[in-house]
Amino acid sequence: AQSVTQPDIHITVSEGASLELRCNYSYGATPYLFWYVQSPGQGLQLLLKYFSGDTLVQGIKGFEAEFKRSQSSFNLRKPSVHWSDAAEYFCAVGGRSGGSNYKLTFGKGTLLTVNP
Amino acid sequence: DGGITQSPKYLFRKEGQNVTLSCEQNLNHDAMYWYRQDPGQGLRLIYYSQIVNDFQKGDIAEGYSVSREKKESFPLTVTSAQKNPTAFYLCASSIDNRGRYSNQPQHFGDGTRLSIL
Numbered sequence: 001a002q003s004v005t006q007p008d009i010h011i012t013v014s015e016g017a018s019l020e021l022r023c024n025y026s027y028g029a030t031p032y033l034f035w036y037v038q039s040p041g042q043g044l045q046l047l048l049k050y051f052s053g054d055t056l057v058q059g060i061k062g063f064e065a066e067f068k069r070s071q072s073s074f075n076l077r078k079p080s081v082h083w084s085d086a087a088e089y090f091c092a093v094g095g096r097s098g099g100s101n102y103k104l105t106f107g108k109g110t111l112l113t114v115n116p
Numbered sequence: 117d118g119g120i121t122q123s124p125k126y127l128f129r130k131e132g133q134n135v136t137l138s139c140e141q142n143l144n145h146d147a148m149y150w151y152r153q154d155p156g157q158g159l160r161l162i163y164y165s166q167i168v169n170d171f172q173k174g175d176i177a178e179g180y181s182v183s184r185e186k187k188e189s190f191p192l193t194v195t196s197a198q199k200n201p202t203a204f205y206l207c208a209s210s211i212d213n214r215g216r217y218s219n220q221p222q223h224f225g226d227g228t229r230l231s232i233l
Contacts, residue, residue, distance in 0.1 A: 009156070046222075
């Protein structure tokens with residue numbers, strides 16, 4: 001079965017500092033990987049996705065993520081955090097589970113607080 | 117603009133009552149999904165539908181029911197059998213996930229927050 005672990009429940013950074021959010025996945029084949037962001041009381045917005053090819057993917061809002069197969073990781077990074085980046089971030093792995101049906105499995109999220 | 121509309125934004129349920137959450141999309145997506153979100157739990161899949169008139173149970177389907185009579189609509193009913201319905205419910209859709217488009221991301225609505233009176 002596929003699974004996602006986000007080891008950090010809550011991270012606090014200062015505005016302008018760099019950011020790295022960790023994501024580890026478990027999946028038997030080549031995974032499809034996603035990062036989503038959620039502002040309070042809102043739905044999820046797709047930041048970026050990895051399907052194949054270049055292991056460093058660029059997303060919206062200045063975010064990037066690197067797929068490392070040997071470490072089963074897909075960490076999200078941003079070189080300089082803005083106060084508007086404060087939100088909850090979810091990593092997800094997509095794949096076929098229990099037969100032919102495709103599903104997304106989400107991590108439990110990392111809440112990002114940005115200090116001025 | 118294309119998107120997913122969930123209504124109402126807030127909903128209150130009395131004991132023994134069934135309530136229905138609406139989800140409509142104009143993205144022409146084939147697949148639609150319902151998730152439940154609880155604090156610290158991430159998103160858990162309730163039901164999903166890949167085509168009209170067909171749907172499958174997700175990981176936590178007990179106490180919920182759905183229908184898919186139209187491509188654009190995928191309403192979720194929270195029945196009285198769901199003893200802990202208080203949560204944030206999210207609807208999502210994607211291009212068909214059965215074939216070569218199986219890596220398509222899901223697009224989300226803004227959610228409905230359900231509480232017990």
